[in-house]
Amino acid sequence: MxxxxxxxxxxxxxxxxxxxxxxxxxxxxxxxxxxxxxxxxxxxxxxxxxxxxxxxxxxxxxxxxxxxxxxxxxxxxxxxxxxxxxxxxxxxxxxxxxxxxxxxxxxxxxxxxxxxxxxxxxxxxxxxxxxxxxxxxxxxxxxxxxxxxxxxxxxxxxxxxxxxxxxxxxxxxLPWNEVENGLAESIKHALIDDEDLFAFFETQADSIRQRDPAIWREMVTRSTSIKIRIVSQDEREQGIRRLLNLGHTFGHALETEMNYRGVTHGQGVSIGIVAASYLANAKGSLTLTEVERIKQLLQRYDLPTSIQKQDPQTLLRRMQTDKKNQGGRKILVLPQGIGQAVVSEDCTDEEILAAWHKIIVENN
The missing domain is CATH 3.40.50.1970 (Rossmann fold)
Incomplete structure (x- = not known):
């Protein structure tokens, strides 16, 4: 064979x-x-x-x-x-x-x-x-x-x-909504580890949306390689592997609150990435220009960057049961520019609530 x-x-x-x-x-x-x-x-x-x-x-x-x-x-x-x-x-x-x-x-x-x-x-x-x-x-x-x-x-x-x-x-x-789920994770990989891959998603958006076979193969291979490299360094999520959770603490809270209906995993991760980006901006590790660049890329693939009619306090309580938390502290992954990320253990509830407020809207 x-x-x-x-x-x-x-x-x-x-x-x-x-x-x-x-x-x-x-x-x-x-x-x-x-x-x-x-x-x-x-x-x-x-x-x-x-x-x-x-x-x-x-x-x-x-x-x-x-x-x-x-x-x-x-x-x-x-x-x-x-x-x-x-x-x-x-x-x-x-x-x-x-x-x-x-x-x-x-x-x-x-x-x-x-x-x-x-x-x-x-x-x-x-x-x-x-x-x-x-x-x-x-x-x-x-x-x-x-x-x-x-x-x-x-x-x-x-x-x-x-x-x-x-x-x-x-x-x-795959229908496009299923493609979106994977694109959210692939863009996350680029955001935490590979600025060139992030730029690839920006420049190849038309080819990706048209499902060009060669471009898709490159996209899957490059994204998969990032996941494999990180997991190989940290199988049990004690160090660098935690970076793969970018967007997931926010996203999982949203998915759980909505009982896994009305928001897919990829959509939750996309919204979570934007919330984490606003939080990173508030803490000085991401510029507003970079936040907008991230939002524009997600929107280019029809991924949501906001959510309607959710209560920030309720979502904050949902985050308290996240399995990544330690000693009552919420452990979050924040972008540090494009192509890097950091694990933050000092985010206050007030900062997290402010990030939720940035992405919750009353009407479309």
Missing amino acids: NLPEEIEVAAKQSYPVYLGAALEELGDYLQSLPDKIQHILVISHKKVSDLYLERLVKGLEDYRVDLLTVPEGEEEKSLERLSRLTTAALDCGADRKTLVIALGGGVIGDLAGFFASAFMRGIRFLQVPTTLLAQVDSSIGGKVAVNHPAGKNILGAFYPPLAVWTDFSTLNS
Whole structure:
């Protein structure tokens, strides 16, 4: 088999990320593993499995394959859904030698990965990301989780996959709102680590919106490489990896408050990036000109930079349950110019409220 481009994620349990892989060739990779597999559980959404399962199983003829589908939506990342998956897996005869394949976007990757981490104290799983968000971000780094009413991803684990198998062709079917989710994360990567990539998003906006294959491949590869490099330096999020949370503390509070309806993850991150940028400006690490440059880029891709009719005090309370907080202090990531970011542990509630007020509007 001619393997696609491979980048290793250096970790306690290292694993490869294959870029430009073909769904049909996954079976060849599995055959190369020293510990043989007999049973595979594919966890996916019905829409995704309708599009891609046939291609995937072409390379899995030597295995017993069962499909478990879950409804779409962030709210499906729940303990109730985890329990239903467990019952369905047992009905399929799953055991400690079963391999879980997460076929889909970020919700599927999180849910299937957390299921694999807990089922019979942990079974193998493999990420097959089919959305831009999953390919550039959520499939890499070993984080798996489900939500709790108190907050997003409160229940989770670090559980690396066997591999990440990225087929760029799955991006062709994505509606633009799904593309937006991935673009928000990719722009975040550029903002925290690569000013040249930020400029790439500015100059190549028309080609990206027209889905130019070569430009998309470059965009995914460069964004993925940033995530891999950062995760490889800090697997357990004790240092530099915390920078990847830019926009997420604000965004997760908004998603939780809205019960994951009316705002997608990418939209929440986009709004959160702008809120963090205003906060950075107030603390002197970002100019207003840079804040406007960030807003203009997000708007160029139809990503929101404000939100309607939310209560800043309520959102501030939501931020109190963020898992990144320490000792009652809110830990936030702030841009420091374009292409750099810093972890801030000294943001006051008054400063955070002022940032919320900057991005909350009464009417469009």
